[in-house]
Amino acid sequence: EVQLVESGGGSVQEGGSLRLSCTASGFSFDDSEMGWYRQVPGNECELVSSISGGGRTYYSVSVTGRFTISQDNAKNTVYLQMNSLKPEDTDVYYCATSGPFLERLWHGLSGLCGAYRENIFWGQGTQVTVSS
Numbered sequence: 001e002v003q004l005v006e007s008g009g010g011s012v013q014e015g016g017s018l019r020l021s022c023t024a025s026g027f028s029f030d031d032s033e034m035g036w037y038r039q040v041p042g043n044e045c046e047l048v049s050s051i052s053g054g055g056r057t058y059y060s061v062s063v064t065g066r067f068t069i070s071q072d073n074a075k076n077t078v079y080l081q082m083n084s085l086k087p088e089d090t091d092v093y094y095c096a097t098s099g100p101f102l103e104r105l106w107h108g109l110s111g112l113c114g115a116y117r118e119n120i121f122w123g124q125g126t127q128v129t130v131s132s
Contacts, residue, residue, distance in 0.1 A: 002026040002099040002121045009093065009126030012085055016130070020080040022095030022123050029053075032098065034071065034078040035105045037113045038091040045113035048093070049080060050105050060107075063089075085130040095123035 008020040020036065035050030035058075049069040050058045057069055068081040078095065094113045096105065101119040114122045 002097075004095045004097065004121060004123035006093070006095050006123040006126040009128050011129040011131065014085065014087060014130055014132045016085050017081070017083045018085065018128060020082065020093055020095075020126060020128075021077055022079075023075065023077045024095075024097065024099075025076060027097070027099040029071075029076040030073045031102060032100075033103075033105050034095065034097045036069070036078075036080050037094045037096055037109070039113050040091075043111060045094075045109040045111065047105055047107045047109075051078060052104075058107075082128070085128075087130045087132045090128060090130050092125040092127050094125045097121055 003025045005023045012018055031053045033050055033052045036048045037045050038048050040046045048060050048063055049067055051069045051071055066084045071078045098119050099121050103119050114125055
């Protein structure tokens, strides 16, 4: 059973930092792309950042230079270090992977993050709130 368990969300002031964690089980972690999504206007689920099994990273334009994704294969855990947080970063952040299907993550998904989609698995979501 594929399982993704998130932690690390919370409330911070603008300019502050948080580190999100997502611990995975039930598939070959180091073969899979892992990512973090958040809901954005227009009924889109945006890929904030992702990291491939080989360590190749992706960042959305809005977070480039502020967020850093990393992984610890020994712990089957992916992290999102979020620095210089802005109020517009406020959202529920979802860890996601295709797991054993070994598919690449779409940069944007129509509809709600966390909703069922073929060949994608979701964490439970963790709330990030940034106040001005």
